[in-house]
Amino acid sequence: MTRISVITSFVVLSLIVASTASAKAGKEVTFDHHDVPRSYVLFEPETHDDVPPLLLLLHGSGRRGDSLIKPWKKLAEAEGVVLVAPNSADPMEWSPYEDSPSFFRAVLDHVEGSIPFDRSRVYVFGHSSGAVWGLQLGLLASEEIAAVAVHAGLVPEPGYPVIDQATRKVPISIQVGDRDRFFPVDAVQATVDYLNQKGFSPQLAVIRYHDHDYYRKAKQVNNAAWTFFSEHALTDNSSE
Numbered sequence: 001m002t003r004i005s006v007i008t009s010f011v012v013l014s015l016i017v018a019s020t021a022s023a024k025a026g027k028e029v030t031f032d033h034h035d036v037p038r039s040y041v042l043f044e045p046e047t048h049d050d051v052p053p054l055l056l057l058l059h060g061s062g063r064r065g066d067s068l069i070k071p072w073k074k075l076a077e078a079e080g081v082v083l084v085a086p087n088s089a090d091p092m093e094w095s096p097y098e099d100s101p102s103f104f105r106a107v108l109d110h111v112e113g114s115i116p117f118d119r120s121r122v123y124v125f126g127h128s129s130g131a132v133w134g135l136q137l138g139l140l141a142s143e144e145i146a147a148v149a150v151h152a153g154l155v156p157e158p159g160y161p162v163i164d165q166a167t168r169k170v171p172i173s174i175q176v177g178d179r180d181r182f183f184p185v186d187a188v189q190a191t192v193d194y195l196n197q198k199g200f201s202p203q204l205a206v207i208r209y210h211d212h213d214y215y216r217k218a219k220q221v222n223n224a225a226w227t228f229f230s231e232h233a234l235t236d237n238s239s240e
Contacts, residue, residue, distance in 0.1 A: 026041045026042055026066060026069040026073075026083065029041070029042050033106045036098075039087045040065055040084055040085060040087060041064075041066045041084070043082070043083040043084075044082055045076050045077045045082070050116070051116050051117055051118040052080050052117055052121075053079075053082070053117065053123065054082045054117040054118070054121065055072065055081050056086070056124045057083060057084065057086075058094065058130030058137075059085065059087075059126075059127065060127045060128035060130050063091065064091065065086055066085060068127065068130075069083055071215060071219075072218075072222055082111070082115055082117050084108075086103070086107050096133075096136070099133065101141045104141070108122065119144075119234070121146055121233050122145055122146055123146055123147050123229045124147075124149075124150075125151075125225055127151045127214045128214070129153075130153075131150030131151055131152055131153020131154075132153045132154065135150055135154070135155050135174075136155060136159055138170045138172065139170060140162060140165070140166075142166045142167055142169075142170040146171075147228065148170060148171070148172050149174075149175075149229060150174055151225075152175075152180055152214065153174065154183060155191045155194070157190075163195060171228070172195065173224075173228040174188060174191070174202060174203070174204050174205070175205045177209075177212065177217075179211045180210070180212045183212070188204065192204045
């Protein structure tokens with residue numbers, strides 16, 4: 001083999017490896033929602049059921065959807081879960097207007113155009129501001145979301161009417177560190193107490209010696225969240 005052939009083969013191989021790595025990292029997809037360009041990051045595991053479960057990932061303030069794809073990739077590959085991480089309209093926060101349940105329905109419909117998935121096993125995971133909005137999204141779309149699990153989040157007191165409006169007692173799990181200065185345990189407990197008063201059965205796990213840094217505990221948090229998700233699916237007569 002000539003030197004040129006060797007170089008050419010190396011370049012081709014490098015491009016294939018780069019392409020594969022890019023696919024494994026997830027791809028950003030853009031679509032129009034109400035005539036406004038919106039985007040999400042999509043990760044499809046190499047092997048999965050014909051209609052796999054789907055996990056919506058809601059990022060924290062100042063981040064993008066891809067920030068939650070990487071921590072979930074290994075588990076998604078092992079469990080055959082499609083990951084969809086929308087980008088909020090404003091990277092600093094989730095908006096009840098621009099990022100309303102109708103936006104997430106549009107995201108799911110767009111994903112379904114290329115990857116059929118199990119609508120009875122659509123789950124929501126969020127961190128920080130993504131956890132705050134993830135809880136409210138699960139309540140607002142309780143007939144469409146099988147379960148919600150979040151890290152470092154709560155429902156703000158002005159948002160309590162959303163709890164009252166939920167038409168289904170969507171299963172909820174909250175994990176928070178006992179040293180989280182943004183979401184103190186007492187404040188999170190207030191949300192849990194109100195949910196209990198309204199007939200929900202939320203789970204609260206307080207992680208000892210842990211602060212707000214989800215990424216440092218991502219494996220532990222994600223494993224616990226997926227164990228919780230695996231216990232729940234929507235059914236025609238579900239009253240959870």
